Amino acid sequence: MRNLIAVPVIFLAVLLQSAIVSRITLLSGIADLPLVMLAAWAMQEEVETAWHWAIAAGVLVGFVSGLSWVVPVLSYLFVIALAQVLQRRVWQAPLLAMFSITFLGTIGLSFFSLVVLRFSGIDLPIVDVFGLVTLPGILLNMLLAVSVFAVMRDLARWVYPALEVE
Amino acid sequence: MALALGGYFSSGSNVFTASLVTVQSWFSSRFVAVQEFLTAPRDMASLRQRNTELETEVSELQAQVIQLQQEVGETQILAALVDFSRANPENTYKAAAVIGEDPSPFLQYVIINRGSNDGIQRGMPVVTNQGLVGRVDAVIADAARIQLITDPASNVNVRLQNAEADASLIGSVTGDVTLDLIPQDVALEPGDLVLTSGLGGGYPPDLIVGQVVNIRTRDFDLFQQAAVQPVVDFNHLQIVLVIVNFKPVDFSTLKPLP
Numbered sequence: 001m002r003n004l005i006a007v008p009v010i011f012l013a014v015l016l017q018s019a020i021v022s023r024i025t026l027l028s029g030i031a032d033l034p035l036v037m038l039a040a041w042a043m044q045e046e047v048e049t050a051w052h053w054a055i056a057a058g059v060l061v062g063f064v065s066g067l068s069w070v071v072p073v074l075s076y077l078f079v080i081a082l083a084q085v086l087q088r089r090v091w092q093a094p095l096l097a098m099f100s101i102t103f104l105g106t107i108g109l110s111f112f113s114l115v116v117l118r119f120s121g122i123d124l125p126i127v128d129v130f131g132l133v134t135l136p137g138i139l140l141n142m143l144l145a146v147s148v149f150a151v152m153r154d155l156a157r158w159v160y161p162a163l164e165v166e
Numbered sequence: 167m168a169l170a171l172g173g174y175f176s177s178g179s180n181v182f183t184a185s186l187v188t189v190q191s192w193f194s195s196r197f198v199a200v201q202e203f204l205t206a207p208r209d210m211a212s213l214r215q216r217n218t219e220l221e222t223e224v225s226e227l228q229a230q231v232i233q234l235q236q237e238v239g240e241t242q243i244l245a246a247l248v249d250f251s252r253a254n255p256e257n258t259y260k261a262a263a264v265i266g267e268d269p270s271p272f273l274q275y276v277i278i279n280r281g282s283n284d285g286i287q288r289g290m291p292v293v294t295n296q297g298l299v300g301r302v303d304a305v306i307a308d309a310a311r312i313q314l315i316t317d318p319a320s321n322v323n324v325r326l327q328n329a330e331a332d333a334s335l336i337g338s339v340t341g342d343v344t345l346d347l348i349p350q351d352v353a354l355e356p357g358d359l360v361l362t363s364g365l366g367g368g369y370p371p372d373l374i375v376g377q378v379v380n381i382r383t384r385d386f387d388l389f390q391q392a393a394v395q396p397v398v399d400f401n402h403l404q405i406v407l408v409i410v411n412f413k414p415v416d417f418s419t420l421k422p423l424p
Contacts, residue, residue, distance in 0.1 A: 018266035018277060028340045030271045065268050066275045066311060067302060113272045122319050124272065133271045133338055159276050 005159060006053050013037050014060045029136025031144050034061055035109060038076050039101040040149040042083030043094055044156035054080045068120070071112045078107040078112075098149050110134040131160045177257025185231060243405050250295035251407065256376070257370070258411040259293075260284055264403045265309070272339055274317035276300075276403060281308045289414035292406050298322070298373035299406050301414070310408075315375065316341040316400055324375055325363040329354055332363050335375060341400060343376065348390040354381045360394055388398035397400075 017033045024030065042050035053068045053074035061076075082104055086097040110129065117124060130166020214238040244261070251259045262278035279288050282305045292299040292312050297380040315322055315337060324345070331352040333345045348354065358378040364371030380393040 014269070015266075017269045022267035022269055022271075026273060032269070034269075053267075061269050064266070064277070064311075065270045066267070066273045066313065066317075067270045071270070113270060115319075117272060120319070124318060129272070129339055137271060 003049055003159065005155065006056065007051065008153070009037075010034070010053060010057045010060060014057065017061070018064055019050060024140070025141055026136035028132040029134065029138075031137065031140035033078055033107065033144065033148070034072075035076065035105050036102055036141050036144045036148045038103055038154060039079050039083055039098060039138035040145070040152035041156070042080045043087055043098055043101070043149065044153060045087070046156055050080045050083065051077070067113060068116050069146060071109070071116050072102050075109040075112050078108045082108075083141060095146065095149065099142060102145045103138055104142065106141050107134060107136045109138070205284040213261050218374060240405070246295040247405060247407055250293075253324065257409045258293065258396065259407040260286065261405055261407055262286075262310075263405055268311075269327045272318070274314040274320075274341055274400070275303065276312050276314065276406075278310050278312060278406060278408075279308065281310050283307050285410050286310045286408055287410075289416075291369050291373070291409045291412055291414075293373060293409065294398055294403070294406055296367065296399075297376070299398055299400075299403065301359060301368065301407065314400055314407070315396065316343055322369060322375065323363045323365040324360050326352070326354065326378070327359040327361055329358060332365065333360075335360065335394065343394045343396055345394055346389060348392060350383070350388070352390065354378060354383075354390060354392055356380065367417075369414075370412050 013034045015058075021031050021033045023065060038050065038054050038057060041047055041053055055073060058076045059069055060074030061072040065072070079101060082101050084099070087094075088098055110133065114124060114126065176209065190326045195389075203303070247261060248260075251257070260280055262280035262284075264276045265279045266277040268275035268277075278292075286302055286305050288302050288305055292301060298315055300320065302310050303313040304311040313320055315335060317337045318339050320335075320337040324331050324335045326345075326348070327353045331349060334347040335343055336346055336418045337343055345360065356378055360375040360378065362369045362371055362375060364374040374397050376394040376396040379395045380394045380395075382391045
């Protein structure tokens with residue numbers, strides 16, 4: 001039953017992303033709160049519903065954004081896959097894994113966005129995109145990563161209390 | 167009595183009264199000290215309580231000042247928009263507040279708090295009192311998404327007021343806007359005003375878009391290009407006007423079916 005917390009949390013994350021986070025720019029880059037949140041959620045050992053969260057968040061972001069819903073859904077699933085792989089290999093240093101996922105996830109999001117936009121007939125200069133959008137976005141996501149990780153860890157302990165006792 | 171009247175006791179009485187005053191001063195000072203000691207903690211407590219009350223009041227007043235400043239700012243914006251709508255009575259406007267931006271950094275869209283319930287439809291142009299903002303891209307019941315003219319997919323047909331030439335205004339991922347398809351024989355100058363031409367039926371004519379700031383002319387190119395400074399400050403969009411009586415021309419029916 002506590003898994004239903006995903007609904008308000010995802011709505012809140014997308015709402016904050018659109019209303020606040022998107023307006024805080026570094027060059028032309030912005031942070032991606034749902035992406036960082038999903039990465040932090042998938043990093044928690046107890047969590048089994050990360051895939052569902054990724055699809056729900058991707059569809060919701062796709063609904064709000066002018067970009068095709070394919071981009072956020074694919075990007076967020078990619079982030080979850082990365083988190084699942086890295087969590088097992090770098091389990092002793094969760095923050096290091098978190099930073100790695102944020103870094104690679106942001107690059108993945110940019111890559112998917114560029115590909116889909118190119119198929120839509122919008123050809124963006126890759127060098128400009130990397131320097132002015134992707135790199136600043138990575139930095140902003142990294143800044144968010146630690147605090148979001150702490151919040152999601154507390155949330156995971158609340159959602160899965162029995163496993164924590166064990 | 168006779169000795170006293172004769173002044174023989176004056177020195178003795180002086181010594182006596184001085185001693186008395188000294189003793190009374192000593193008692194008085196000690197009493198005041200004890201009284202302060204006993205009453206001071208009560209005063210501190212009341213002072214602290216008073217200080218807390220005043221701090222609360224100050225913070226409330228500061229919040230009120232901030233709220234009033236915001237209201238003054240919004241009123242000024244609304245007054246400017248009302249002036250603009252009065253100066254352009256041929257259009258019907260619907261004011262809307264900007265409540266969000268696109269979550270993707272690759273696109274330049276904003277979200278407004280008016281939708282189909284307010285008569286907003288896809289394709290309607292959006293302006294401020296300064297000039298053209300963009301057009302409605304998608305609508306739901308109580309909100310709409312606006313594609314800004316700075317969006318990389320945006321393409322606005324414009325004309326140069328001084329040069330009497332048509333061109334195409336395109337956006338970019340960084341939010342800069344560029345004029346393209348300007349014929350080589352057109353004499354451009356920085357400061358030239360850029361207005362919508364109305365060609366293509368996507369926007370009404372003669373909406374102010376911006377000013378030419380930088381011109382790029384190369385002999386081997388077919389067309390000139392120019393950087394444009396938009397008149398609208400897209401970083402601080404708060405309230406916009408949707409032109410609700412403008413119906414964009416739909417060319418999709420004219421395209422041959424595959």
